[in-house]
Amino acid sequence: MKDDKFLVSAVCPHCGANLEVSLEEEAGICKFCGSPFVTKNAIGYERKKKNLFLKIVDRIFSEDNIGMLGLFLGMILMLVVSILVLVGFEKAKENEQDRLQTAYNEAYEYYQEGEYDKALMKAEEIYMDSDYGDFIGKLEWSSKRKKLIRMIEKAKKQQEELVRQTE
Numbered sequence: 001m002k003d004d005k006f007l008v009s010a011v012c013p014h015c016g017a018n019l020e021v022s023l024e025e026e027a028g029i030c031k032f033c034g035s036p037f038v039t040k041n042a043i044g045y046e047r048k049k050k051n052l053f054l055k056i057v058d059r060i061f062s063e064d065n066i067g068m069l070g071l072f073l074g075m076i077l078m079l080v081v082s083i084l085v086l087v088g089f090e091k092a093k094e095n096e097q098d099r100l101q102t103a104y105n106e107a108y109e110y111y112q113e114g115e116y117d118k119a120l121m122k123a124e125e126i127y128m129d130s131d132y133g134d135f136i137g138k139l140e141w142s143s144k145r146k147k148l149i150r151m152i153e154k155a156k157k158q159q160e161e162l163v164r165q166t167e
Ligand SMILES: [Zn+2]
Pocket: 012, 013, 014, 015, 016, 017, 030, 031, 032, 033, 034, 035
């Protein structure tokens, strides 16, 4: 047994656990993490910890608080991840909507110019190829696409009729 009057409080330089070390021993082994330490380093570490900042940090990370702290950090992390997912989703939705609108406009332009084959090809692109369909009015876009195609095909047929009559 070591003499109690030589025991002083120290901190394991490896894991930070509070230790009682004997001044009689030059070195010891941390009973928490099993790392060897030099006694004067472990005591020096304890002294360094006495400044206010480290005391506060020590208080926050005390065993009483660590559960709450973990919960709090977990909640913040979840919030950040949720926001990122939402922003990404909104952006993807926007891109998909832009793509459909652009295809629609270009198809309509070709239609007005009488370029019916090109118009039909463009109209085919007004198609949902993403998972966002349900969120940007899949049915609405699908019916817009059908109406446009019907309109172009009708005009194309009339044009062909006209060509046949003049031949
Ligand atoms: Zn240790």
